[in-house]
Amino acid sequence: MSASLESSVVLQVLPSLVTGGVERGTVEIAQALAKAGNTAIVASAGGRMVGLIERAGATHLTLPLATKTPFGIWRNAARLEALIRAHNVSVVHARSRAPAWSAWLACQRTGVPFVTTYHGTYTENLPFKRHYNAVMARGRIVIAASHFIADLITRQHGLHPTRIRVIPRGVDTVLFNPDTVSGDRIANLARDWRLPDGMRTVVLPGRLTSWKGHAILLEAIARLDRPDVLCVLVGSHQGRHRYARELAQHATRLGIAERLRLTGHCEDMAAALLLSDVVVHASVKPEAFGRVVIEAQAMGRPIVAADLGGPVETVRHGETGWRVPPGDPGALALAIAQALDLDPVARAALGQRARASVPTVRAMQEATLDVYRTVQRGG
Incomplete structure (x- = not known):
């Protein structure tokens, strides 16, 4: 200091x-x-x-x-x-x-x-x-x-x-460091989230409130039509029990109820992000910054972010992640598919660029x- x-x-x-x-x-x-x-x-x-x-x-x-x-x-x-x-x-x-x-x-x-x-x-x-x-x-x-x-x-x-x-x-690049998260931490979280073997995870971290775009993500997952993709919403409902029930009902209407996880608050976000195949920021209102975006980047994860507010300044489209129009499940689905389809070399390169770009x-x-x-x- x-x-x-x-x-x-x-x-x-x-x-x-x-x-x-x-x-x-x-x-x-x-x-x-x-x-x-x-x-x-x-x-x-x-x-x-x-x-x-x-x-x-x-x-x-x-x-x-x-x-x-x-x-x-x-x-x-x-x-x-x-x-x-x-x-x-x-x-x-x-x-x-x-x-x-x-x-x-x-x-x-x-x-x-x-x-x-x-x-x-x-x-x-x-x-x-x-x-x-x-x-x-x-x-x-x-x-x-x-x-x-x-x-x-x-x-x-x-x-x-x-x-x-x-x-x-x-972001604390010591805490959010993919090289320091143990296999046990990953395994414990996968068990807590009830993740079946072989499933890909698309994760939206953030408290459960409608402007965070959870419903948009559910619609995008349904459009993907990929049964190997699990949608994980990580965050506290902070007393919004009705909203959590509405999300579960929306997933049922979309036919993806069995592929939705509402995990509640997570104490080990570094492990949660490393367990993610794609991290999504889907807010429909502009956020001042979007801290979860840089935490995902620090963990080398592919990030798909709504193209408004603070994330515009932290996600370089096509270089360190993707930016998509807010409230557009079709565009979100397309970007998630592109992130999931990265080959290991391209995925690693994107992760390195993202980690190098984050403010600390x-x-x-x-x-x-x-x-x-x-x-x-x-x-």
Whole structure:
């Protein structure tokens, strides 16, 4: 890690630590701060990833920051103000809108630099929604996960480009390394997923929510008309039991019910990706980045991604994967077939190019710590 932050105290705030890319990024920055000799504090409503924060050498403080009510946000601002003063916080980094409002108010009162990461496209389908979203553009520096998001911030909030820092999410190329995943890990996962011998796997990692395009993938699998292909949806339903049932019913209507697996949350994503013959990103809404795409590339897997949002910047069509029009099961089926039909030499070459192209966690950590240094110097 580069030059230290001179024993700074950095507070990251987010709604909870259950699962997701925002949460994982928070853990990775906490690790970088602790490794560089700084004090890392994370405030959230808690969740199963709190242990990762603590193992990173950071402190987690439980606050009800998931609340979106005006009174709750105002009350949390007072709590965060007290926390900032008690711990002599140097920088506050907000990663979600409701906690960001509380953190911004607390920073206004204490004079502590306020940084945000603009993690998503954020809908504006209700009155005052743009105003609610705009807090994510109030950081002294606003971190964008992709040029797509940087352009959105400039367009929607009029932010000058000098206040935006594009820092792609990174992949841990030590953790996501095809050479270090043991055969036992692969075998255990294949057993858990109930994979028959000789089946090819097309895997879509991501929480179960309709805009991730699961139904589009099911239709593409049905169009393939290849009985040796199994569709595996890896991700938590996060309480969306009805949606999971709808996917199973859709697979039945398409005649592929016996070739669908809904695995739930997976703790060993490196093994899950290595077990995949093709990895699919099928989102029908633009994503800020698309972390699963670079994780698949780091594992040398063929990736087929929807041609919108962040993956446009990480998948070079025909070189490190395929990009297809979003919501088009026919185009998706064709690209999956091309990926499945690669000969071993072409598959290995594509995997090497993909792995060499991915942004890394280390680069993301270095760039984020540099943002903290900049705002502390008054930049």
